[in-house]
Amino acid sequence: MSTIAAFYGGKSILITGATGFLGKVLMEKLFRTSPDLKVIYILVRPKAGQTLQQGVFQILDSKLFEKVKEVCPNVHEKIRAIYADLNQNDFAISKEDMQELLSCTNIIFHCAATVRFDDTLRHAVQLNVTATRQLLLMASQMPKLEAFIHISTAYSNCNLKHIDEVIYPCPVEPKKIIDSLEWLDDAIIDEITPKLIRDWPNIYTYTKALGEMVVQQESRNLNIAIIRPSIVGATWQEPFPGWVDNINGPNGIIIATGKGFLRAIKATPMAVADVIPVDTVVNLMLAVGWYTAVHRPKSTLVYHITSGNMNPCNWHKMGVQVLATFEKIPFERPFRRPNANFTSNSFTSQYWNAVSHRAPAIIYDCYLRLTGRKPRMTKLMNRLLRTVSMLEYFINRSWEWSTYNTEMLMSELSPEDQRVFNFDVRQLNWLEYIENYVLGVKKYLLKEDMAGIPKAKQRLKRLRNIHYLFNTALFLIAWRLLIARSQMARNVWFFIVSFCYKFLSYFRASSTLKV
Numbered sequence: 001m002s003t004i005a006a007f008y009g010g011k012s013i014l015i016t017g018a019t020g021f022l023g024k025v026l027m028e029k030l031f032r033t034s035p036d037l038k039v040i041y042i043l044v045r046p047k048a049g050q051t052l053q054q055g056v057f058q059i060l061d062s063k064l065f066e067k068v069k070e071v072c073p074n075v076h077e078k079i080r081a082i083y084a085d086l087n088q089n090d091f092a093i094s095k096e097d098m099q100e101l102l103s104c105t106n107i108i109f110h111c112a113a114t115v116r117f118d119d120t121l122r123h124a125v126q127l128n129v130t131a132t133r134q135l136l137l138m139a140s141q142m143p144k145l146e147a148f149i150h151i152s153t154a155y156s157n158c159n160l161k162h163i164d165e166v167i168y169p170c171p172v173e174p175k176k177i178i179d180s181l182e183w184l185d186d187a188i189i190d191e192i193t194p195k196l197i198r199d200w201p202n203i204y205t206y207t208k209a210l211g212e213m214v215v216q217q218e219s220r221n222l223n224i225a226i227i228r229p230s231i232v233g234a235t236w237q238e239p240f241p242g243w244v245d246n247i248n249g250p251n252g253i254i255i256a257t258g259k260g261f262l263r264a265i266k267a268t269p270m271a272v273a274d275v276i277p278v279d280t281v282v283n284l285m286l287a288v289g290w291y292t293a294v295h296r297p298k299s300t301l302v303y304h305i306t307s308g309n310m311n312p313c314n315w316h317k318m319g320v321q322v323l324a325t326f327e328k329i330p331f332e333r334p335f336r337r338p339n340a341n342f343t344s345n346s347f348t349s350q351y352w353n354a355v356s357h358r359a360p361a362i363i364y365d366c367y368l369r370l371t372g373r374k375p376r377m378t379k380l381m382n383r384l385l386r387t388v389s390m391l392e393y394f395i396n397r398s399w400e401w402s403t404y405n406t407e408m409l410m411s412e413l414s415p416e417d418q419r420v421f422n423f424d425v426r427q428l429n430w431l432e433y434i435e436n437y438v439l440g441v442k443k444y445l446l447k448e449d450m451a452g453i454p455k456a457k458q459r460l461k462r463l464r465n466i467h468y469l470f471n472t473a474l475f476l477i478a479w480r481l482l483i484a485r486s487q488m489a490r491n492v493w494f495f496i497v498s499f500c501y502k503f504l505s506y507f508r509a510s511s512t513l514k515v
């Protein structure tokens with residue numbers, strides 16, 4: 001029997017962000033490996049037109065939870081959803097619910113966050129910093145609490161090149177920022193934001209760094225650990241390969257490429273693509289929860305869960321395999337044939353944006369207008385290019401993350417725990433993983449049926465023919481215009497035609513002689 005699975009038996013576990021990508025996979029694994037756990041409390045924001053119970057059923061209805069329903073048939077009774085908004089004071093949790101949480105919780109996994117790169121500083125600080133502080137305050141009033149696991153990101157210190165498993169101080173104290181945001185108005189906040197975030201690429205990574213500092217400062221006597229995953233990708237193995245459920249990170253790029261919208265991206269092909277499967281992250285989270293509660297390390301330990309140092313894959317390899325998978329498993333109704341390349345500098349990037357992105361979008365919008373429909377492609381393309389520009393920072397650099405704590409933890413696990421809670425990314429076969437990833441995007445995100453593949457392949461053939469035809473027509477028009485305007489072009493044209501004529505005459509004469 002797995003020691004870690006047994007540890008979670010009978011426990012009351014509080015998860016924030018349980019409706020998110022990581023949170024769902026965490027819940028699934030907990031129920032599947034420790035079906036005898038007591039209860040999982042999930043803090044859920046009220047959603048218009050949906051009761052709490054409906055929200056829980058919606059989560060459980062997903063294919064992700066199919067296996068769980070077999071091993072834990074009463075799973076819906078073990079999820080206790082609590083209305084909460086982490087942006088509000090005391091999270092707007094009712095007194096009774098708060099009482100229950102405070103008196104019963106054994107373990108906390110704090111996953112909730114805003115992961116948007118372009119959020120306002122006020123909102124991102126509220127959720128990623130202030131809410132973390134408030135949760136720590138709640139935790140300090142929980143007599144039965146054994147461990148508090150805070151989920152950060154490997155990019156919280158991406159302004160550094162080499163990142164150790166330590167909490168780095170931020171230039172401005174989180175408390176000062178929280179206090180000043182209370183009285184500064186939005187216009188001033190917008191003005192000072194670039195000065196505050198300095199060399200962090202966005203508000204998200206900056207506020208995650210502040211969140212870590214808050215954890216360090218407010219840890220009191222709690223058993224706390226921080227987990228820093230890199231780019232969290234689809235499931236590798238569990239409960240089945242390729243599960244994804246949002247368009248963050250690489251997912252949106254895979255869709256945009258597969259649908260033929262994105263044809264070039266500014267990336268450094270040899271930079272490390274530090275993608276880490278979500279089930280690997282969850283396995284580490286559960287192992288850390290156990291270790292922190294049972295071994296009670298003296299200080300707050302930070303664990304990196306990244307792939308680059310142990311089993312690196314670069315963007316070139318990833319891109320090639322993504323494109324190869326589209327050949328086998330194309331997405332339905334693509335705008336153009338999926339075929340993308342990496343550009344290396346701003347000049348070529350702008351050229352491709354004009355030629356391969358904006359021009360086809362404008363042409364398509366003209367076609368929509370002419371056929372009496374509303375143009376939409378240019379708007380969509382602009383949003384996509386904006387998104388891509390925000391991701392560029394991460395695909396043009398490589399980082400080194402040390403993983404001493406993660407490796408130490410691996411060595412502390414029994415062979416059975418190493419198998420059930422495997423977070424050894426050295427065993428990952430990238431080509432297989434990427435193929436399953438693309439397939440998962442098709443099935444679980446785009447909800448496309450595999451039966452549609454032959455039709456999609458036919459459409460791709462048609463698009464390829466249109467592409468060749470269009471290019472030939474374009475070439476002929478350009479050449480015709482050039483001949484009309486330039487003596488030099490006329491001379492070249494005359495030379496080519498007479499050369500071809502002579503070659504053909506010679507060929508005909510020599511074949512007549514042979515006969």
Ligand SMILES: CCCCCCCCCCCCCCCCCCCCCCCCCCCCCC(=O)SCCNC(=O)CCNC(=O)[C@H](O)C(C)(C)COP(=O)(O)OP(=O)(O)OC[C@H]1O[C@@H](n2cnc3c(N)ncnc32)[C@H](O)[C@@H]1OP(=O)(O)O
Nearest residue numbers: 115116117153248249250252253319320340341387391394
């Ligand atoms: C010899 C041969 C050589 C061949 C070479 C091969 C080349 C092949 C090249 C092709 C590549 C093929 C694929 C390769 C695979 C990977 C490609 C690399 C990309 C990976 C980049 C990952 C970087 C991640 C960085 C991680 C940092 C930290 C990680 C974390 O800690 S947290 C998670 C990260 N958070 C996010 O990802 C959130 C990012 N999103 C946002 O902040 C916002 O969504 C926004 C981008 C600001 C956009 O906001 P909006 O207000 O505009 O609205 P909305 O969110 O509703 O979305 C608007 C539209 O944009 C689309 N969209 C959103 N996100 C993405 C996305 N990530 N990618 C693409 N599109 C996205 C969305 O669909 C909306 O579209 P619409 O509804 O149709 O309008």
Ligand SMILES: NC(=O)C1=CN([C@@H]2O[C@H](COP(=O)(O)OP(=O)(O)OC[C@H]3O[C@@H](n4cnc5c(N)ncnc54)[C@H](OP(=O)(O)O)[C@@H]3O)[C@@H](O)[C@H]2O)C=CC1
Nearest residue numbers: 017018019020021022085086087111112113153229231232
């Ligand atoms: N995905 C990634 O690539 C990476 C993620 N991380 C970290 O992992 C954690 C989870 O990320 P991920 O699952 O991908 O993110 P998601 O965006 O999928 O999930 C975010 C979760 O936070 C909840 N949430 C947001 N705002 C509030 C609020 N005001 N009150 C209550 N709950 C709220 C969301 O609820 P709702 O469903 O209502 O929106 C959702 O459950 C985050 O801390 C993130 O920083 C770290 C590295 C990489």
